[in-house]
Amino acid sequence: xxxxxxxxxxxxxxxxxxxxxxxxxxxxxxxxxxxxxxxxxxxxxxxxxxxxxxxxxxxxxxxxxxxxxxxxxxxxxxxxxxxxxxxxxxxxxxxxxxxxxxxxxxxxxxxxxxxxxxxxxxxxxxxxxxxxxxxxxxxxxxxxxxxxxxxxxxxxxxxxxxxxxxxxxxxxxxxxxxxxxxxxxxxxxxxxxxxxxxxxxxxxxxxxxxxxxxxxxxxxxxxxxxxxxxxxxxxxxxxxxxxxxxxxxxxxxxxxxxxxxxxxxxxxxxxxxxxxxxxxxxxxxxxxxxxxxxxxxxxxxxxxxxxxxxxxxxxxxxxxxxxxxxxxxxxxxxxxxxxxxxxxxxxxxxxxxxxxxxxxxxxxxxxxxxxxxxxxxxxxxxxxxxxxxxxxxxxxxxxxxxxxxxxxxxxxxxxxxxxxxxxxxxxxxxxxxxxxxxxxxxxxxxxxxxxxxxxxxxxxxxxxxxxxxxxxxxxxxxxxxxxxxxxxxxxxxxxxxxxxxxxxxxxxxxxxxxxxxxxxxxxxxxxxxxxxxxxxxxxxxxxxxxxxxxxxxxxxxxxxxxxxxxxxxxxxxxxxxxxxxxxxxxxxxxxxxxxxxxxxxxxxxxxxxxxxxxxxxxxxxxxxxxxxxxxxxxxxxxxxxxxxxxxxxxxxxxxxxxxxxxxxxxxxxxxxxxxxxxxxxxxxxxxxxxxxxxxxxxxxxxxxxxxxxxxxxxxxxxxxxxxxxxxxxxxxxxxxxxxxxxxxxxxxxxxxxxxxxxxxxxxxxxxxxxxxxxxxxxxxxxxxxxxxxxxxxxxxxxxxxxxxxxxxxxxxxxxxxxxxxxxxxxxxxxxxxxxxxxxxxxx
Numbered sequence: 149x150x151x152x153x154x155x156x157x158x159x160x161x162x163x164x165x166x167x168x169x170x171x172x173x174x175x176x177x178x179x180x181x182x183x184x185x186x187x188x189x190x191x192x193x194x195x196x197x198x199x200x201x202x203x204x205x206x207x208x209x210x211x212x213x214x215x216x217x218x219x220x221x222x223x224x225x226x227x228x229x230x231x232x233x234x235x236x237x238x239x240x241x242x243x244x245x246x247x248x249x250x251x252x253x254x255x256x257x258x259x260x261x262x263x264x265x266x267x268x269x270x271x272x273x274x275x276x277x278x279x280x281x282x283x284x285x286x287x288x289x290x291x292x293x294x295x296x297x298x299x300x301x302x303x304x305x306x307x308x309x310x311x312x313x314x315x316x317x318x319x320x321x322x323x324x325x326x327x328x329x330x331x332x333x334x335x336x337x338x339x340x341x342x343x344x345x346x347x348x349x350x351x352x353x354x355x356x357x358x359x360x361x362x363x364x365x366x367x368x369x370x371x372x373x374x375x376x377x378x379x380x381x382x383x384x385x386x387x388x389x390x391x392x393x394x395x396x397x398x399x400x401x402x403x404x405x406x407x408x409x410x411x412x413x414x415x416x417x418x419x420x421x422x423x424x425x426x427x428x429x430x431x432x433x434x435x436x437x438x439x440x441x442x443x444x445x446x447x448x449x450x451x452x453x454x455x456x457x458x459x460x461x462x463x464x465x466x467x468x469x470x471x472x473x474x475x476x477x478x479x480x481x482x483x484x485x486x487x488x489x490x491x492x493x494x495x496x497x498x499x500x501x502x503x504x505x506x507x508x509x510x511x512x513x514x515x516x517x518x519x520x521x522x523x524x525x526x527x528x529x530x531x532x533x534x535x536x537x538x539x540x541x542x543x544x545x546x547x548x549x550x551x552x553x554x555x556x557x558x559x560x561x562x563x564x565x566x567x568x569x570x571x572x573x574x575x576x577x578x579x580x581x582x583x584x585x586x587x588x589x590x591x592x593x594x595x596x597x598x599x600x601x602x603x604x605x606x607x608x609x610x611x612x613x614x615x616x617x618x619x620x621x622x623x624x625x626x627x628x629x630x631x632x633x634x635x636x637x638x639x640x641x642x643x644x645x646x647x648x649x650x651x652x653x654x655x656x657x658x659x660x661x662x663x664x665x666x667x668x669x670x671x672x673x674x675x676x677x678x679x680x681x682x683x684x685x686x687x688x689x690x691x692x693x694x695x696x697x698x699x700x701x702x703x704x705x706x707x708x709x710x711x712x713x714x715x716x717x718x719x720x721x722x723x724x725x726x727x728x729x730x731x732x733x734x735x736x737x738x739x740x741x742x743x744x745x746x747x748x749x750x751x752x753x754x755x756x757x758x759x760x761x762x763x764x765x766x767x768x769x770x771x772x773x774x775x776x777x778x779x780x781x782x783x784x785x786x787x788x789x790x791x792x793x794x795x796x797x798x799x800x801x802x803x804x805x806x807x808x809x810x811x812x813x814x815x816x817x818x819x820x821x822x823x824x825x826x827x828x829x830x831x832x833x834x835x836x837x838x839x840x841x842x843x844x845x846x847x848x849x850x851x852x853x854x855x856x857x858x859x860x861x862x863x864x865x866x867x868x869x870x871x872x873x874x875x876x877x878x879x880x881x882x883x884x885x886x887x888x889x890x891x892x893x894x895x896x897x898x899x900x901x902x903x904x905x906x907x908x909x910x911x912x913x914x915x916x917x918x919x920x921x922x923x924x925x926x927x928x929x930x931x932x933x934x935x936x937x938x939x940x941x942x943x944x945x946x947x948x949x950x951x952x953x954x955x956x957x958x959x960x961x962x963x964x965x966x967x968x969x970x971x972x973x974x975x976x977x978x979x980x981x982x983x984x985x986x987x988x989x990x991x
Contacts, residue, residue, distance in 0.1 A: 203231070204227065206339075206341065209224045209225075209343045210224075210333070210345070211347075212331065216351065216435055216740065217319060221247075222315050223314045224312070229309075236303050238299055238300070238301040239312040242292045243298065247318035249314065249781040252312075252315070256792065259792075265785050294804070317744065319745060322704035323671060323703060324671070325702040326422045328421070329420065329422075330418050330420050331344060332418050338400045338401060338412075345392050346421045350739060351387065352427075352433065353387055354386065354388075355425060357383065357389045357423040359393070361374075363420060364407050366804075367658055367659065368663040377393055378399070380392040389423070404416060430731060431717075436715050438743065440711075441708065444706055446703070446704040447731070450724050451726070452487075452674045454490055455591070456589040457486070457491070458593045460571065460595040462497060462596055465562050465904065465906045465907060466599050466904035469561075471633065475665070478665035479556045482666060483544075486544035486549060491542060492506075492541065492542055497567070498905065499518045499565075499603050500516040500566070501566060506555060512536075515573060516566055516569055519603075519962050538577060540581070541580075541581045564602045564962060566601065566604040570595075572615070574593045578625045590675045591626075592672060594630070595641075599901065611640075627650045628650040628653070629641035633655070633656075646760035655668070679697065680705065683719050692750055692753050693753055708742070710746070720733070755767070755782060758771065768784050771783075771784050786799050896949065920971060920974060920976045922975075932946045934946045934979035938955045938958040938964075938979070939955060940981065946979060946980070947972075947978060949976045954981070955968070
């Protein structure tokens with residue numbers, strides 16, 4: 149019997165006992181090539197199968213070469229199977245989300261197998277065929293924010309070696325006046341020969357090169373001597389430097405402890421190199437070679453523009469608890485950072501949009517109606533919304549900033565999420581300030597939400613269109629969207645920002661969420677120029693974006709293109725605090741070629757335009773043409789891996805998340821165990837961890853049992869069938885993470901987005917006739933008839949809300965839900981059609 153071992157490599161190979169599902173959506177999992185020789189068995193796994201000899205990583209090397217701010221990283225890992233049986237090794241790399249994989253080669257027993265890039269759907273078909281053959285699939289846990297994970301598996305024969313080499317490329321983004329090279333390292337075991345080298349070659353002199361302490365990759369941390377990299381920095385000349393990081397086994401163990409992992413699991417963190425270059429104050433530098441050019445523009449001798457910041461803050465019910473606390477903490481710090489010449493407004497939104505009068509520390513302007521009036525303070529006077537006047541923009545004096553902090557302290561979380569009205573009010577404040585003041589303040593809307601629109605207009609396409617139309621003409625404001633936590637619609641927020649001169653960022657829900665918000669504000673806190681325009685002569689073609697609505701201190705604008713004949717330097721125009729400025733850059737020789745840098749930037753901007761477009765097909769084709777020509781793995785292309793007797797498609801996935809269902813699925817060698825501790829709504833018996841389930845139970849979906857399947861199959865299941873068991877490989881130990889009623893409870897909140905806005909932290913919602921709890925599995929004392937169901941308006945039976953999924957699509961907001969609500973003791977019920985198979989609440 150072959151031993152199945154998880155070997156992941158997050159810029160290394162990491163051993164993991166965690167298993168997951170192969171999905172063709174956001175998945176990077178690759179099926180193995182070895183079919184099972186044994187059939188399913190009811191015999192418990194033996195110790196030899198559960199704890200096999202781990203393949204040894206005997207060398208690991210990461211090489212990053214940076215020239216012209218363009219980084220090419222090669223990850224090489226060498227492993228040997230020391231066991232007497234064949235083992236499956238999984239190579240898993242965590243890479244920055246801005247990077248594109250451009251090459252992958254495996255060498256197994258002296259033979260090389262090279263990957264190639266294919267169109268996404270073609271690669272997906274190859275993958276599905278492999279899965280359809282019932283081959284094994286595995287998933288490696290290796291998490292890091294703003295990163296993607298690449299994984300591929302291969303079988304290694306006894307006493308044989310395998311060498312994995314992955315290459316990826318990225319244009320480094322300048323933030324806070326420096327570039328950062330971030331390398332994720334997670335070997336899962338101490339490695340005898342571990343080497344990381346970063347080589348920097350620039351056309352301009354280096355201002356500094358440094359390597360800060362290692363990071364966990366999942367939280368913002370302060371410098372800590374316990375995790376100092378102790379990297380060797382060698383400045384070769386004014387424009388070149390090398391950074392070497394080669395910790396021995398003892399140092400790897402020390403770093404592991406400092407980063408919060410076990411010594412025996414080896415180093416797990418991010419190695420970082422930071423640097424910057426000298427700047428040309430007269431228009432930046434244009435690098436030209438072989439007809440390709442790249443223009444870097446980052447002026448420093450410009451005064452900051454005064455700004456008007458409109459804080460549009462989500463205070464819906466789902467912000468209750470840690471989120472609202474962290475928002476308040478961050479806002480207090482951000483308000484302190486405002487400069488005296490700046491202006492600001494505070495808008496909060498839930499079911500109602502409220503504009504605060506900072507001077508009076510009270511709400512001066514409201515839009516919308518609250519469908520849950522019981523939340524209002526009984527003695528609070530009803531707001532008179534006729535003849536309302538928008539408050540002015542407030543100057544950021546010390547007095548006003550202190551009053552604003554009192555406003556922030558009064559923010560409370562409740563109600564729904566009216567995004568459209570909130571952004572409309574924010575844009576009205578921009579327009580009012582321009583008309584009232586006739587000033588030069590740069591408007592900026594900082595928009596934060598943790599959810600989806602559940603009140604007012606809920607169609608995201610219509611919201612995007614309406615806001616973009618309102619934010620047009622001479623007065624336009626960048627909208628910077630912040631998605632807070634996993635409940636936010638990140639794709640929608642990205643689109644609305646891209647169409648409105650801004651960009652979106654994700655705030656991860658963790659202990660450092662407040663610091664993440666503050667770090668984001670720093671990036672947009674000092675606008676230096678607006679309406680920056682790069683003007684080239686006619687012989688320049690294939691240009692990337694040349695018009696930029698705003699430029700912030702510490703960042704950089706990059707333009708690339710092709711010069712068909714003799715290159716003529718462009719002129720750059722922009723508006724500063726002192727009026728229009730025109731720059732004329734110098735042309736210089738680059739270090740190395742520029743064609744791939746041009747291709748990278750071009751495909752990146754095409755994909756951004758695709759994200760914002762209504763018709764995506766033309767952009768998809770353009771991006772795909774470049775991705776295939778230059779072998780970039782992008783959202784429109786996939787990597788097809790050639791392995792012994794197999795060809796499989798590999799995609800990347802978000803590395804900030806764990807697998808949704810961290811289990812192992814092996815198509816032909818299955819041991820059936822029931823893993824849930826709850827009953828389903830059709831009355832399946834309660835099953836305990838490890839209790840065997842007859843194989844016949846898995847022949848087809850049944851009222852008692854349902855297989856845990858890949859996401860696409862799982863979602864197509866009849867929602868009435870709660871999952872009550874799953875497959876576990878014979879050769880693995882039972883997982884300790886099992887589905888619980890908590891998972892189902894979260895699932896209900898996801899399916900009814902408005903529920904997140906009205907539910908309290910303890911799981912209750914307040915209705916006109918009392919407080920009731922959402923429950924997925926309770927025994928209640930009565931199952932009354934009810935007069936009207938959402939589906940056909942006829943009489944039904946009162947059923948626990950989670951147990952009547954057939955009405956979910958009709959319960960589009962809290963107000964509609966109230967019409968069909970019925971109490972079941974202290975639990976939330978809904979009037980459910982009898983004919984659709986709804987059970988009584990006691991089942």
